[in-house]
Amino acid sequence: xxxIGEKINGTRKPVAKAIxxxxxxxxxxxxxxxxxxxxxxxxxxxxxxxxxxxxxMAWLVEHIQESVPDAILCLDSANPVALKAGIEKAAxxxxxxxxxxxxxxxxxxxxxxCEFKTELIILALDDKGIPRTSEGRLAxxxxxxxxxxxxxxxxxxxxxxxLVMAISTGTGNGNISLETCRMIHEEFPRVHLTCxxxxxxxxxxxxxxxxxxxxxxxxxxxxxSVIVNPEERELRAIMMAAETVLGMDRHCMNFNRAFxxxxxxxxxxx
Amino acid sequence: xxxIGEKINGTRKPVAKAIxxxxxxxxxxxxxxxxxxxxxxxxxxxxxxxxxxxxxMAWLVEHIQESVPDAILCLDSANPVALKAGIEKAAxxxxxxxxxxxxxxxxxxxxxxCEFKTELIILALDDKGIPRTSEGRLAxxxxxxxxxxxxxxxxxxxxxxxLVMAISTGTGNGNISLETCRMIHEEFPRVHLTCxxxxxxxxxxxxxxxxxxxxxxxxxxxxxSVIVNPEERELRAIMMAAETVLGMDRHCMNFNRAFxxxxxxxxxxx
Numbered sequence: 001x002x003x004i005g006e007k008i009n010g011t012r013k014p015v016a017k018a019i020x021x022x023x024x025x026x027x028x029x030x031x032x033x034x035x036x037x038x039x040x041x042x043x044x045x046x047x048x049x050x051x052x053x054x055x056x057m058a059w060l061v062e063h064i065q066e067s068v069p070d071a072i073l074c075l076d077s078a079n080p081v082a083l084k085a086g087i088e089k090a091a092x093x094x095x096x097x098x099x100x101x102x103x104x105x106x107x108x109x110x111x112x113x114c115e116f117k118t119e120l121i122i123l124a125l126d127d128k129g130i131p132r133t134s135e136g137r138l139a140x141x142x143x144x145x146x147x148x149x150x151x152x153x154x155x156x157x158x159x160x161x162x163l164v165m166a167i168s169t170g171t172g173n174g175n176i177s178l179e180t181c182r183m184i185h186e187e188f189p190r191v192h193l194t195c196x197x198x199x200x201x202x203x204x205x206x207x208x209x210x211x212x213x214x215x216x217x218x219x220x221x222x223x224x225s226v227i228v229n230p231e232e233r234e235l236r237a238i239m240m241a242a243e244t245v246l247g248m249d250r251h252c253m254n255f256n257r258a259f260x261x262x263x264x265x266x267x268x269x270x
Numbered sequence: 271x272x273x274i275g276e277k278i279n280g281t282r283k284p285v286a287k288a289i290x291x292x293x294x295x296x297x298x299x300x301x302x303x304x305x306x307x308x309x310x311x312x313x314x315x316x317x318x319x320x321x322x323x324x325x326x327m328a329w330l331v332e333h334i335q336e337s338v339p340d341a342i343l344c345l346d347s348a349n350p351v352a353l354k355a356g357i358e359k360a361a362x363x364x365x366x367x368x369x370x371x372x373x374x375x376x377x378x379x380x381x382x383x384c385e386f387k388t389e390l391i392i393l394a395l396d397d398k399g400i401p402r403t404s405e406g407r408l409a410x411x412x413x414x415x416x417x418x419x420x421x422x423x424x425x426x427x428x429x430x431x432x433l434v435m436a437i438s439t440g441t442g443n444g445n446i447s448l449e450t451c452r453m454i455h456e457e458f459p460r461v462h463l464t465c466x467x468x469x470x471x472x473x474x475x476x477x478x479x480x481x482x483x484x485x486x487x488x489x490x491x492x493x494x495s496v497i498v499n500p501e502e503r504e505l506r507a508i509m510m511a512a513e514t515v516l517g518m519d520r521h522c523m524n525f526n527r528a529f530x531x532x533x534x535x536x537x538x539x540x
Binding site for chain 1: 437438441442443444445470474475476479480482483484486487490504507508511512514515516517519520521522525526529534535
């Protein structure tokens with residue numbers, strides 16, 4: 001499971017403050033902690049006004065890659081100028097978050113991804129919004145994959161997000177996302193699947209338990225990446241448990257190794 | 271989800287001692303606690319020598335049904351004499367655990383189930399053991415359901431156990447059980463599915479996490495009953511969470527209600 005750490009997001013107050021005050025130590029620590037907890041990708045959302053965003057993005061990229069040179073940075077913006085500023089600063093080819101069927105993203109994000117051969121998150125929505133059905137979401141994705149292929153981007157670089165909506169707003173919302181996963185996985189077997197997991201539990205109590213149940217189901221449906229807070233130890237454990245009971249962990253070696261290394265299970269107290 | 275409480279089992283030392291010493295208070299308390307924690311069925315396994323078993327079974331039935339008159343008792347024995355003794359003592363028609371393709375169970379358990387129109391657990395094994403494949407397990411189940419139908423037992427009374435083997439002894443063991451569930455659910459839609467969940471994690475660390483991941487997957491595969499320790503609060507929460515994200519909990523009402531009633535989530539401290 002590829003974990004994309006979600007915490008460097010300027011819409012969160014402490015992060016916004018750190019960006020504004022150029023508190024590099026705070027950002028570097030946030031990056032390091034997520035990476036050490038298994039996030040091989042780090043989402044970077046400056047969350048600032050368009051005018052400031054390119055400069056903020058470049059500053060974030062600079063300090064985060066110094067802190068965790070082995071992480072892949074996932075530049076999260078709808079603003080192509082900010083994405084370009086991040087790409088130019090990045091030592092390793094970053095991932096872009098995200099393309100969708102919205103015209104301004106097709107015009108702004110797609111050319112950058114194709115030019116720099118970046119990994120790319122694709123959202124199953126367009127200018128009309130998020131389709132209610134899995135068929136509608138698949139149609140958008142199919143259309144966008146035609147474009148990325150035409151632009152020379154191999155399917156392996158794509159991370160499709162089927163979009164997860166709150167179960168509290170529609171009893172069928174979980175199944176629509178799962179079905180979308182299965183359809184994409186079948187039609188485009190080399191494409192990765194990812195999602196912002198915690199949307200499923202919005203508006204509900206015991207959100208972490210709902211998230212845990214849902215991630216197990218998404219893994220069975222072909223999901224191989226997730227955008228989460230990597231410091232949630234219980235989520236990490238159940239993801240590995242799902243892979244194990246689904247036969248994706250030969251001889252249970254990953255699970256046993258992670259347990260022995262203290263990466264899952266009760267946290268060792270110092 | 272129908273929960274069958276597993277704790278009144280004479281192969282467990284404190285239970286064996288209570289049975290031997292006719293410690294009714296111990297047994298009644300064990301019954302009450304399981305029922306209060308959501309087990310509408312209580313498995314009763316006297317676990318004693320064949321000579322003593324009918325008498326012990328009758329004694330257990332008597333005291334358990336006095337303690338929890340609303341529970342359904344699940345008489346767990348391979349000995350038809352003990353089952354008969356339990357049936358005769360039971361105020362409500364009990365469930366029998368279990369029929370399988372083993373000749374001595376076909377000869378001993380099937381006639382009792384058909385005569386008393388009991389609910390009946392069916393194990394997907396026969397005298398040759400547990401088939402390695404889901405097709406092999408389905409074949410045994412199909413054969414047994416022919417017999418229960420011929421004996422006048424409606425499919426609704428059957429709880430088929432696809433058999434869960436330890437993931438530590440075979441990477442494919444989880445998938446074989448899940449596939450067996452799906453096949454039975456499709457061919458016999460009115461039959462219930464149940465299992466002894468914790469077998470999946472035998473020999474592994476963090477068993478409860480593996481059990482939780484697996485129960486989520488079995489629920490999606492059609493499992494609607496489980497034989498567990500109902501006092502495991504985390505398991506109960508993830509079962510309800512799975513039903514919720516799978517769209518089986520209209521407007522998330524069960525989940526929200528269970529949370530407000532303190533049945534799931536952090537335990538209120540007195």
